[in-house]
Amino acid sequence: MEKKVKVLTIIIFLVILFAVGIFTILGGRKTYSEFEKRKLAAFPKVTKDTVLKGEFQKGLDDFLNDHVVFRDQCVTVSSLANKMIGKKEQNGVYMCDDGYLIEKYEDKDFDKKEIKENVRCLTRFVNMAADSIGSKNVKIALIPSKVNALESKLPLYASTSKMNEYMKDMLKSKLKNQEVLIDLGDTLKEHSDEYIYYKTDHHWTGLGALYGYQALMKSMDLEMCTVSSKTDVSTNFRGTTFNKIHYAPQKDIITKYDVSTAENCELEYDISGDKELRDNIYDESALDTEDKYNYFLGGNYGVIKIHTGCTNGKSLVLIKDSFANCMIPYLTYNYENIVMVDLRYLNSSIFDTLNEMEQIDSVVVLFNEEKFMQDSHLWLLE
Amino acid sequence: MVFSSLIFLVVFLPATLLIYYILPDRFRNLCLLAVSLIFYSWGEPIYILLMLFSILLNYISGILITRTDPQSTAKRRALLIAAVVINVGLLFVFKYADFTIGTYNLLFGKHIELLNIALPIGISFYTFQAMSYVIDVYRKEVKGNKNIINFAAYITMFPQLIAGPIVRYKTVESELRERKCTLDDFYQGIIRFTVGLGKKVLIANNIAVIFKEIAGTSPDKLSTSMAWLAVLAFTLQIYFDFSGYSDMAIGMGRMLGFHFLENFDYPYESKSITEFWRRWHISLSTWFREYVYYPLGGNRKGIKRQLINILIVWTLTGLWHGASWNFVLWGFYYAVILILEKLFLKKVLDKIPNIFGRLYTIIAFVIGWAIFALDDISYRTGFVKALLFQAKQGILDKHTAYLLISFGVLIVIAIIGSTSIPKRLSELLLSKKPTLRRVFELLFVAVVMTVSIAFIVSDSYNPFLYFRF
Structure with a gap:
């Protein structure tokens, strides 16, 4: 029994190591990240020069990091784990108690x-x-x-x-x-x-804008003006601040006044x-x-x-x-x-x-x- | 390449294991050499040439010393001295040249231009390994290795190439010729590797945020508590970083059939600094003991000579850590403490309850790390002033409180994790239930590997949000 568990552990370890690479190769190739709003690294050129200078190696690191399978989910796991051990911020975003994600800025x-x-x-x-x-x-x-x-x-x-x-x-x-x-x-x-700012986005809400107006x-x-009625046009909005940490306890509501x-x-x-x-x-x-x-x-x-x-x-x-x-x-x-x-x-x-x-x-x-x-x-x- | 990078974990390591175990035994050292060179090319590819030169130099020296008539001591000694001088010379040029020029300029008000040589990764480690080989051949403790592939595989072996431990040749001599990796070896290697990866990625990297932030803070925003928090964070970070690397190295060594010696033995539990240095970076202190302290006479030439020897060895140990005066000071600091312990302190510590010894040791090595860390601090004078209760912001401040709340749990986990408590606890609870123990280990490997990879990927996540908001 003990030996069987050992063998299973070895298998799990190897599967984790091999699976990430294999699924990344099999997975589709994106050139642009919707969440990060940036172009993803392209596969580096292999020439004698780039290899000798280490540029190819650096490029390969970046390429792999950008294209690895389950990339977004990895960011979620990391944010969640950090929140669980009591960290208050992740990637420049304060994770506040009532579902508000607030970007910080410094001098x-x-x-x-x-x-x-x-x-x-x-x-x-x-x-x-x-x-x-x-x-x-x-x-x-x-x-x-x-x-x-x-x-x-x-x-x-x-x-x-x-x-x-x-x-x-x-x-x-x-x-x-x-x-x-x-x-x-x-x-x-x-x-x-x-509810004057979205919880997951940096913008103010229609209500915030109304007070501003x-x-x-x-x-x-x-x-x-008088607001005659209001309609919630979306109840599953996750905005830019969510994108930074890929984690949001709550989704936002977009309301049309x-x-x-x-x-x-x-x-x-x-x-x-x-x-x-x-x-x-x-x-x-x-x-x-x-x-x-x-x-x-x-x-x-x-x-x-x-x-x-x-x-x-x-x-x-x-x-x-x-x-x-x-x-x-x-x-x-x-x-x-x-x-x-x-x-x-x-x-x-x-x-x-x-x-x-x-x-x-x-x-x-x-x-x-x-x-x-x-x-x-x-x-x-x- | 570093162990805690995605390319290493999901490309290099699985590919290496696959090729290594597909090949028949006789090609495995060649395989190890080849993948190690690829591994090394991730830093400064051009320095592969330097490493190859070092390999050739020490390979030839080993053969020449072995072939020389054992009776002609003078000739053997000349060969050894030549090899050591070239090894140390290379290390000096590539690691200490600019430091020497800078110090000379400072002392004599000169303006000799610096050479700006990039430090070849791992040179301090592989040079020391190579020297251990040549010296042991000279001492007739080992025979010169005639197989250059084996020897090159020993020097370049990727698990310990860039961050140690410093594996002495005699430790692995027989395994270089012939080794077999049992299922249990492979299993223990995996557990050890996972422990190391978790230490590095989950603890060291996260706690590093504290030190990094405070180290870059301008003096007018520092408080005394903040400066000491930085030192505490550094103390934990360096242990988890370094011992994590050693664990990964030892673990991978085992996966490949090698048995390296331990490099850390819960040093933060020590009851004296003498003990601390027997438990911290063991391979380095062993190296200095074997190849510097004993040849200088050790403790065999009277107490006066012994104290001088301690001073020499620890100043060199400090300098080994980096080409900067704060490392020299750090080594000197330990030399003074060790001398005091040798003269009377150790006897006192042995008599009083253990708790005092531990407290004294903790205070001593934390102050040590404060000196060590100065190298990475942007505003050194301001930082030292803050440590000495001369901070602009006084003793306590809001930001330190924020950092403590935010990182409190991690700090507590790290403090407990740096002691042998978790190990003793698991032995107490699980030693009589081997199957349950394996199940725990299975869950540990699955969770720590997955979360560590997630953390590594998330580190590279770099949203660029404002080009169209």
Whole structure:
């Protein structure tokens, strides 16, 4: 009996060693990882030179690591094991008690020079806009990252970087009129026990965006839309933060908040210079993909011009990142025309777009604080 | 290649075992040599030439010394000295040249350019192995090996090539000629290998996160407790890393039919530093004892000479660990403690209850590791100040508390795992139930192998999420 168990152990050991390699060879070859959003390593070239320099060997390591069978499941096992022994973070993600996965960032993730430059470009542009259409109609609304807004959910004694405060202080000092800056941090922190951020994604939810919208409207003295009803369009959303650790105790719900003016919109997308017309701000097809947040406007594009169901003739220029996408439904209530500009995907000068517009009633800059500090496209506002 | 990489575990090792056992006995050393060279080519392929040169040098020296008339001592000695000088010379050029130049520049204010020679992986290990062979041939303890394939297989043998243990030639001499691997050998090899892999991947790699993070922290964010936590983490990390590697080496040796000597014997349980060094990296201290301490006269030439010998041997031991002054200091530190123990401390320790001896030893080796670790710390002066209660953040701080909460369980597991408690416990519970014991071992192999591979894969998982968020 004892000997049989021994033989079985030897067999198990050998099977584990051999099976991984064999299944990896038999398995299909992917070139792109949907979860990691990156190209996977290609099989290295075998030449005398690459072998002698060790490049082939290094390439083979990378290739195997990228293509090994059950790769994603391995990451799950590792995250689960770490959580089981009480570790609070994995791959830069805090695993918080009520299912929230919160990405952390540290001072060293930022370059103060870059922040200073971004602040300079933005404030110059905003000061100019405020001079021409009045500072009440120009707003910078900064959305805190989850780690800042949901600080109360973090593990005991977990530290957070205060770089965003540094950036906001600098913004204030450079703005001619302080009222231009709206700090959504305070608003969101008041609601931090509500479902204002996705548990598995870095974005805020429709509810978070609604609170942000309300704070924005209040500061601009505008009437707020009413939400007539809401529908859960997806209940199995797992977002970018999940992708980092391949583990999530709970899935997320994407909720659509119905606003009458958000129906029957006409949208004109600028996709790499080509115009494309759409008639729905919601992209139902995105719900069948991994990136379900793309349900809002189908993702990010350089310029999207929206003609809404509102008929007040007013126009809004929205300089934004992806956080703004789920606020659009509410904004349709206040503006007949919304021009969304995403500096990262812009194909032409933003000033061409602005000059084409017949009138501009408001300019709103809507960025996530963390990504604003790291963005390298702000110079386009010069 | 390192043992804890995917390519080693799922390609190299299974392929090696397969080829090795398909081939008839007489080709197995050749097989071992060939796969070991492939294994070595994962580092700096060009240094294979250096290793081959070393093999040739020592092979020829061994043959020449054997062939020389046993009576002509002078000629044999000249041959030995030549071989040792070339071996040490190679080690010096490739490991210590820049260190020497740097020290010279520092002392005399000169600016001689450094050579920037990359350290050939494993050179300290294989050079010492090769020297053990030549010296033992000279001492007539072994015969010169005429079969260059066998000899080359001994020097390059991949299980111990890059991280030891330093297997002396006489340990494996007969197995190099003829060995057989029984089912039980193979089985014990697997268990040992799995223990080692788990130590390295599941404990050492994870606890390394603590040291790595604190070692890179700027002095104004350090607290005294944080600095000491780093040292504690390093103490555990280096044991699990190094003894894990040795376990894997010994385990794989057994799978291939070799029986290497033990390299670690629960050193952290020692009751004195003298005992600690009999239980830590045993193959290295044995090597220095056999080939430096005894030839210098050991303890046979009076106490004064013995103390000087201790000082020499431990300074060299320190230097062996790396070309940096903190390693020399580390060796010197142990020399002083060993001398004190020899003079009176050991006698005192033997009289008082064991617990004091253990505590004293723990404090002594933890301070030792603090000196050792300085090499890898970004802001050394600030770190040393923090250790000595001069930290900017005071004694306690929030981040240390966070790290302790996050890693607490792992630290406790590691502390218990570094003692013989788990082994004694399993013997107490399972020694009378052999089948149950095997079932436990089966589960252990299945779980530890799977989870370790999962951890290795997950280390390479590198999401790039923000190009389109």
